[in-house]
Amino acid sequence: MNYSEYKKAEAIPEAASMIETFRAIGYSLETAIADIIDNSISASAKNIYINRIWRGGQSVITIKDDGEGMNSNEIIQAMRPGAQNPLSDRSETDLGRFGLGLKTASFSQCRKLSVLSKRKDESSAFWSWDLDYVTESDKWELLQWIPKEFTDELDSLQSGTLVIWSDLDRVLPLQTAETDDSAKRKFSDALDKVKNHIAMTFHRFIEDKSIRIFWGEHEITAWNPFCPNESKTQEQPTESINGSVKMKGYVLPHKNNFSSELAYKKAEGMNGYPAQQGFYVYRGKRLLLAGDWLGLFRKEEHYKLVRIQIDLPNKLDTEWQIDIKKSKAYPPAVCREQLESYAKSVRTIGSEVYRHRGKILKQRAGQNFQPLWEEKAKDGKWFFVINRKNTIIENLKELAKTQPEQAISNLLHIVEENLPTKAIYIKIAENDEKEKTHFSDEYSDIVKSTLSLMFESQIKQGKTPEQAKAYLKTIEPFNNYEDLIEQLYNE
Ligand SMILES: Nc1ncnc2c1ncn2[C@@H]1O[C@H](COP(=O)(O)OP(=O)(O)OP(=O)(O)O)[C@@H](O)[C@H]1O
Ligand SMILES: [Mg+2]
Structure with missing residues (x-):
């Protein structure tokens, strides 16, 4: 396209509405703070300090690092939304990409973002985005302001950066009283989540000691999701x-x-x-x-x-x-x-x-373990059978000689109570197509002989063959063998 041929019109985003839109990117408090920590790590910080100061609706969260820091112009550049092209190459250790995180993460939680920073051998500088001022002025303008209490905060460091979030309207209502214990608890619970999230998100940095992250007075320890120190992992x-x-x-x-x-x-x-x-x-x-x-x-x-x-x-x-x-x-x-x-x-x-x-029990009992259910496979299909060699079955056979009803009742209970549901569930989830669906000849003979016994008994009770057939079809599992029932009828 030859752009010079066309008439142009500037369509600059409106500051007041655009900056509100930045708030809606969908950060949580923990992902927002992690994004600020990313910047500290990219700036080669060794120590990162997160502080939260409870003052009800005027509570403050700060993230301080001892990284390379920025001078006044660099802070202004850092505060510009989209200061870097997302398509440009970044060094392997740079955690940034879009040139937005500092702004979008902060605005997702607070109305005032202040940055105080200091390069080595230079004095510190500061700038703030204040959403109320942007709304009022409708201008992309920073204010050279930070909360007074923090102006000396970097004096003890050679270089570093302090990010201050105040007016945390997305964390708690700004009119919350300092004495509101339930709000205080919520604030503290939300921050506990942040702490856990940091322990996980940056666990490799913490473990290899490239970075120490402090949560107030305490140092955050790593949470490694893979439990490499557990011997059985x-x-x-x-x-x-x-x-x-x-x-x-x-x-x-x-x-x-x-x-x-x-x-x-x-x-x-x-x-x-x-x-x-x-x-x-x-x-x-x-x-x-x-x-x-x-x-x-x-x-x-x-x-x-x-x-x-x-x-x-x-x-x-x-x-x-x-x-x-x-x-x-x-x-x-x-x-x-x-x-x-x-x-x-x-x-x-x-x-x-x-x-x-099951396996553990088997190991504990040595070779003598007798499972009740056994998993089998035939022609690539799986099925479960009752282990006929289990001594319970032998015992029930013995019992059946003298008390057949009791033996059957016991057997049914034992089967009912020990269905291998967990194992079957896993099998189905793994490969549901491979469940064995047709039956052995032996089983088919059992069904046939039981059917004909029951059919004869129905006829003896005065039912017509049609009635007997209809009746058998209502009995599980015979309802699945209508063809066998039809054959009975024909014999
Ligand atoms: N703690 C810090 N120390 C030094 N420089 C910083 C710090 N935080 C931000 N900066 C500078 O500000 C720039 C903008 O930061 P921002 O988080 O907005 O974007 P990014 O990190 O480049 O990319 P992304 O949007 O992916 O986070 C950074 O590239 C960096 O140069
Ligand atoms: Mg960033």
């Missing part, structure tokens, strides 16, 4: 897709095999085992997505111990459709097949561990 071999994406599966131990109940509880994570299963997608060392099957599978109880690490380099951001919040990713079509087949193999191991109880 099963690590699967790493596989790579096109040489750049890496997958590594982990099957966590069965509850009984964790080193302690506390460790099992801790490994559960924020949302519980069933929800935490799935892929864990990392961009660099930073976790983007925790426990998600990426649309390839559903979450199911028996895969709850399966967690698969995926490592992406940031040069694949576009292909994987990384979003502004750094909390979503969509595998491109070329990766899906390999992801799926790798995950399937890990999931199979996971479901075996999940239903491990």
